[in-house]
Amino acid sequence: EDKVVQSPLSLVVHEGDTVTLNCSYEVTNFRSLLWYKQEKKAPTFLFMLTSSGIEKKSGRLSSILDKKELFSILNITATQTGDSAVYLCAVESGQGAQKLVFGQGTRLTINP
């Protein structure tokens, strides 16, 4: 059975701190790993990772994938209160439609 596990489940930090969110997975026929940010409603896309060791970066956010050890990390530097959200990790496996298996999410709270 495909499985995605995120840690920690909850994290509270002060504005300006750097945080690292973790995602480990066990899936058959891995195709890609995706990170989403979910504030109050719809998840919004952050990154898609398909190759090991290649960092993807967008502003203060970055992510990297290790396909040998089956995990990914999402880093956020110089955190701001607007970064407060649930961060979701999902893995795509198999052929055809983009069927995603999601982790439980990490709830990140940034205090001013």
Place this chain on the structure above:
Amino acid sequence: NAGVTQTPKFRVLKTGQSMTLLCAQDMNHEYMYWYRQDPGMGLRLIHYSVGEGTTAKGEVPDGYNVSRLKKQNFLLGLESAAPSQTSVYFCASSQPRTGYNDNEQFFGPGTRLTVL
């Protein structure tokens, strides 16, 4: 572009009642999906469609039916609602993969359903 829209936003049902959730997308996407999100469990795939007239089961299909009569719409039906179906339902759409482009799923705003 409205993206992915869902109706209704909220609904309260009594056990045994039926209802249909509507998802519409204006991005001409081939693939559409229905997920449910429960506390502490992330999102789980209910059903999906790879094109007009086609549907397939996801991870948790029991108690739900779907139809995709038009490319832009994907309907999720509950024939006889149960309290275990209390959840937030998200629809999503995407394009088929071509190489390793970032063809991510775009999500709708969700429907909060309570079954009493």
